[in-house]
Amino acid sequence: MPENNMVIRTGLLAYGMSGQVFHAPFLNCMPEFDFTGVVERHQKKARDLYPDVRSYDSVEALLADRDITLVVVNTPNTTHYDYVKKALEAGKHVVVEKPFTATVGQAESLVEIAAAAGRFLCVYQNRRWDSDFLTVKDVMDKGLLGKLIEAELHYDRYRIAINDKKKHKEVPDTGVGLLYDLGPHLVDEAIVLFGKPRAVFAIVQSHRPDSLVDDYFDIKLLYNKFTCTLKSSLLVREQLPGYVMHGTLGSFVKARADIQEAELQAGVSPCSPGWGEEPEASWGILHTEREGRVIREPYPSVVGDYREFFRGVHAALVSNEPPPVPLADSLLNMRILEAAQQSSREMRAVEL
Numbered sequence: 001m002p003e004n005n006m007v008i009r010t011g012l013l014a015y016g017m018s019g020q021v022f023h024a025p026f027l028n029c030m031p032e033f034d035f036t037g038v039v040e041r042h043q044k045k046a047r048d049l050y051p052d053v054r055s056y057d058s059v060e061a062l063l064a065d066r067d068i069t070l071v072v073v074n075t076p077n078t079t080h081y082d083y084v085k086k087a088l089e090a091g092k093h094v095v096v097e098k099p100f101t102a103t104v105g106q107a108e109s110l111v112e113i114a115a116a117a118g119r120f121l122c123v124y125q126n127r128r129w130d131s132d133f134l135t136v137k138d139v140m141d142k143g144l145l146g147k148l149i150e151a152e153l154h155y156d157r158y159r160i161a162i163n164d165k166k167k168h169k170e171v172p173d174t175g176v177g178l179l180y181d182l183g184p185h186l187v188d189e190a191i192v193l194f195g196k197p198r199a200v201f202a203i204v205q206s207h208r209p210d211s212l213v214d215d216y217f218d219i220k221l222l223y224n225k226f227t228c229t230l231k232s233s234l235l236v237r238e239q240l241p242g243y244v245m246h247g248t249l250g251s252f253v254k255a256r257a258d259i260q261e262a263e264l265q266a267g268v269s270p271c272s273p274g275w276g277e278e279p280e281a282s283w284g285i286l287h288t289e290r291e292g293r294v295i296r297e298p299y300p301s302v303v304g305d306y307r308e309f310f311r312g313v314h315a316a317l318v319s320n321e322p323p324p325v326p327l328a329d330s331l332l333n334m335r336i337l338e339a340a341q342q343s344s345r346e347m348r349a350v351e352l
Contacts, residue, residue, distance in 0.1 A: 002077065002225050006318055007031070007032065007033060007034050008032060008033050008034070008069050008070050008313075008314060008317060008318075009033075009034045009036040009067050009068050009069050009070070010027050010033050010034065010035060010036055010037075010068065010069070010070040010072065011025075011036055011037035011038065011039075011056075011062045011065065011068040011070070011071050011072070011091035012035075012037070012038045012039065012071075012072045012074060012098065013038075013039050013062065013072065013073050013074060013075050013083055014038075014039060014074050014075050015038050015039070015040050015045060015046050015058055016074075018097060018261035019038065019046075019072075019074050019075040020045075020260065020262045020295075022074075022124070022126060022261075022264065022306070023047070023072050023074060023266055024038075024049070024050065024309065025264055025270050026185045026270055026306065026307060026310050027310075028049075028050055028309075029095065029269050029270060029271035030119060030270075030271065030307060030310055032310065032311065032314040033070075033310065033314070035050055035053055036053065036054060036067060037054040037055070037056060037062050037065055037066050037067075037068055038053055038055055038062075039055075039056050039057075039058065039059055039061075039062050040055045040056070040057075041057060041058070046341070053057065053330060055228055059083060059086065059173050060086075061091040062082060063086060063087060063246040064090070065091070068092065068248065069092065069093060069317075070092065070093045070094070070095065070120075070313070070317070071087040071092040071093070071095075072094075072095045072096075072097075072124070073087065073094060073095070073096040073332050074096075074097045074124075075097075076168035076169075077099055077101075077102055077168070077175040077176060077180055077181075078102055078173050078174070078175055078176065078243075079264070080096055080097070080099070080100065080102070080175075081101045081102065081106040081109070082100045082105075084096050084101075084110050084121070085109075085110060085113060088110070088117050088121070089113070089117070089291050091117070091119070093120035093121070093317060094114070094119065094120065094121050094122070095120070095122050095123075095124050096122075096123055097123075097124050097126070098123055098185065098188070098333075099175060099183075099184045099330075099333075099334065099337065100123045100182045100184075100330045100333065100334055101175065101334065102173075102174040102175025102176075102180070103174060103175070103334070103338070104331070104334045104335055104338050107330065107331055107334045108158030108331065111327050111331065116141075120313075120316055120317055120322065120323070121232065121325045121327065122313060122316070122325050122327070122330075123325050123327075123330040123333075124263060124325075125184070125185070125188045125325045125329075125330075126306045126309055127185045127188065127189060128188065128189070128192060128309070128324075128325065129304055129305055129306050129307075129308045129309055130175050130256075130258035130304045131257070131259070131276055131277075131278045131301045131302055131303060131304030132242055132243065132254050132255065132256050132257055132258050132262070132278075132282075132284070132301065132304075133189055133192075133243075133258075133304075134186065134301075134302035134303075135254060135284060135300075135301045135302045135305060136193070136243045136245065136252065136254060136284075137192065137193060138301075138302050139245070139252045139286065139299065140148070140193055140245070141285075142287055142325065144243050144248030144249070144250070144252070144286060144290075144350060145245055145246070145248070145249050145252060145273055145288055146247040146248035146249030146250070146288075146289075147247055147248045148226055148245065148246070148247045149226065149246050149247055149248065150226070150227055150228075150229075150244075150245075150246045151190075151193070151194070151226075151227075151228045151229070151243075151244070151245050151246075152228075152231065152243070152244040152245075153189055153190065153228070153229070153231070153242065153243055154184050154231050154232065154240050154241065154242050154243075154244075154256070155182045155185055155186055155231075155232045155256065156231070156232055156233050156234075156236035156239060156240060157233075157234050157236065158234065158235060158236055158237040158324070159208075159234045160208055160209070160234070160235060162208065162210055164212060164294050165293065168209075169181065169213070170212060170213055171212065171213070172212045172213055176213055177204075177213035177214035177215070178213070178214050178215045178216065178217060178232055178233075179204050179214050179217050179337060179340060179341065180337060182232045183217060183219075183230070183232065183337055183340070184337065186219075186230040186232065187219075187230065187333045187336050187337060188325075188329065188333055190221055190228050190230060191229075191329050191332055191333060191336075192223070192329075194223060194226070196332055197222055197223050197228070197336070197352060198222050198223055198224065198350045198351065198352065199222040199339075199350060199352060200219060200220070200221060200222070200336055200339040200340055200343055200349065200350050200352065201219075201222065201343050201348070201349040201350075201352045202217060202218065202219040202220065202339075202340035202341075202343040202344045203216075203218045203221040204216070204217045204340060204341060204344040204346055205217070205344075207233075207234075207235055208234060208235065215233065215234040215235070216232070216233045216234070216235070217229075217230070217231070217232055217233075217340065217342050217344075218230075218231050219336075220349075221336070222349065226293045239255070240255075241253045241254060241255055242254060242255055242257075243256075243284070243320075247288075249288045249289045250286070250288025250289055250294075251286075251288070251290075252285070252286050252287075252299065253284055253285050253287075254282055254283075254284030254285075254299075255282060255284070257278055257282035257301070258276070258304045259276065259277075259278060259279075259304075260275070260276055260280065260304055260305075260306055261336065262277075270305075270306060270307055271307075275303075275305060275307075276303045276304035276305045276306075277301075277303050278301040278303075278304070280298065280300075281297055282301065283298040283300055283301050284298070284299050284301070285297070285298060285299065286298075286299040291311065295352060304321065309324050309325070311324075312324025312325075313332055332352075333345060335352060339352060
């Protein structure tokens, strides 16, 4: 493991949207990291913003760089297993984008390989540090709704056209489609809030004209006397609340309003003052009972901060702290996704 207070020299395996928006800005501005290298097979863009970064023509060339300690696998879903395995075998610590892999078997294999090699492995579930999710968790942790009866989590978009520029998201393959694109976010949020469900019932469908992959899912996570619904579609023009929670005392309704992704896309540094603060207009509505009095009022949003994930990675590497996203959660995430696929095919609930 790196020595205490050591800067972690890090390499990205791709410099597409994920690399440009969700990783490079943090590796650049946070003192715990150094953005050392990036794989750019075609266009060399990274040096426009990061003049000191090393640009490599191949994954193999980056993995051969002995200065790089940590590798971020942010390549298409179907490549995760091979690249994580190569990085671990090259002696690197690894952060991998969601979904962990394309199958449960692949995920389990990587966990074993990382353990045998004594290397750090963690899945990048940044939505754990969205302001809206942290706010929902705060409401749950404080018991403001009483005993929870029902929860519904949405992550919807309107994208009717087939994306020819991102063929890796539109060509049928294991681990490809909306279920494995936005599904890992919703499933991870449910795991954090509610733990392992007893069973999974799901409908996974395709509705866009000429679509070859799923673009709609409705997953029921069945707990004891409680149901959590996870829904996502690429054909929702009028956005619904991202979170609808009902309990014996009241309800909480909250839009997906975290500002971090939009700020990152606009080129704002995540180390800027006021990072992750939602405007008051985006606060959720808490309608519940307190001390015998019914209230309905805006509930202040918790500040979101993706830097907490990276700080957790650094702490795990330099101080042997627990990882920011436990591998047990990531394996459960994969099992729920596979159970949802099986449930949709067989039209029955699948026990976990």
